[in-house]
Amino acid sequence: MVNSKQLKIVHTLFHSTNSVFIPYLPLLLMQRGFSTIETSTLLMLGPFIAMFAQPVAGVISDRMGAVRPLLLSLWLVMGICATTMFLTTDPYITIASLLIMYIFFMPTVSLLDALTVKMAPVLGTTYSSIRLWGSVGFCLMLVGMGMFFDQIGGVSALLWVFLSIWSGVMFMFLIMREPEVITSRVSEVEEADKPRTLNWQSVRQVFTNPTLLVFFGILMLIAIPHRMNDGLLSIHLQAEGGTGNHISWAWAVAGASEIIGFFFMGNIVKRFSMQRMLLIVSILYTIRWGLCVWFTDPWAIVAIQAMHAITFVAVWVTSIEFVARILPREMNATGQALLNMLFIGVAGIAGGSIGGALHESYGGAGMYSFGIVCAALAAIGFMIWSNQSKKRKQIYKKISSKQVSSM
DSSP: OOOHHHHHHHHHHHHHTHHHHHHHHHHHHHHTTOOHHHHHHHHHHHHHHHTTHHHHHHHHHHHHTOSHHHHHHHHHHHHHHHHHHHHOOOHHHHHHHHHHHHHHHHHHHHHHHHHHHHHTTTTTOOHHHHHHHHHHHHHHHHHHHHHHTTTTTGGGGHHHHHHHHHHHHHHHHHHOOOOOOOOOHHHHHHHTTSOSSOOHHHHHHHHTOHHHHHHHHHHHHHHHHHHHHHHHHHHHHHHTTOOHHHHHHHHHHHHHHHHHHHHHHHHHHHTSOHHHHHHHHHHHHHHHHHHHHHOOSHHHHHHHGGGGGGTHHHHHHHHHHHHHHHSOGGGHHHHHHHHHIIIIIIHHHHHHHHHHHHHHHHHHHHHHHHHHHHHHHHHHHHHHHHHHHHHHHHHHHHHHHHHHHHO
């Protein structure tokens, strides 16, 4: 049976993979001769293509009633493609292996989240308390990479770093055992008439849920500049005179702030409505991108990444819990896959292509000014949604009180 300790170890190792991909793949591609626009587009095109695989993986997992077998298969193929990408110098093989790697890597992110959401209540813990260990692994690996990156061989040593992490994750997937979620007797009776496997009619319900569609629409205004920053932060730091050390520390600060954010966010989210929480996050994102326009010193840019704790962590935890709350349990993996598909895939390709063009034409100021506009529009959207939700609740209370008084 999978336990809390195993899940924490898996998240620690799994998200360490991003300490290789996010900061250093842009440098690898530019070393191979790709331009800034080509690099940013490729790094966002991969998740964009992979987004079509994510809901398919979610549906398959939900129909199987299990996550682990699919995780193992996807992780194996991803490792083969990543190894090919690191070894080859041919540009076409590099592009092909990169894109295929993302197709198999991105579904594992949503599937691992689905497994964590599924198991957290059974293990007597929360998603946030387990997910924060992913940030621990990401942060520690980046600190180590920042200190010894040049000594171990720079970009040419990324293959061996990746293979070490990949092997650890594969080992954990092999020894984990995924049990059935234990439910109470009352829950069993309530669920007796519900389908045990996911069907395409229920999948259509996900894509036609009006509340979910409004949420995703406004969320994209936050996700696009966020993913733009993910893909171009390393290039932006280099353009401002930063070194490999600045790049490693920038992502290490972001990772460390995630640890703090995930540790406290579970309790913070409970104090606010979903819409109010996302309104606050949108305002904080506006401030974050404004600081990126104002400050151009590499170490100042590194320091600004500490806002990751109150921007990305808040929006991600809120989004994960919102999707899990609004959809039936049997559609959990599908819902999480759809969230990843939009936040990482659609927002990624939009942020990468728009951000790459803006950075090449207007520099970091133009790129982050675009982020300010998007985040401000998201704040307006969540403010309107929050106010409408309050009005609906007030109307419902008035109707309920009248019905009670008339009885």
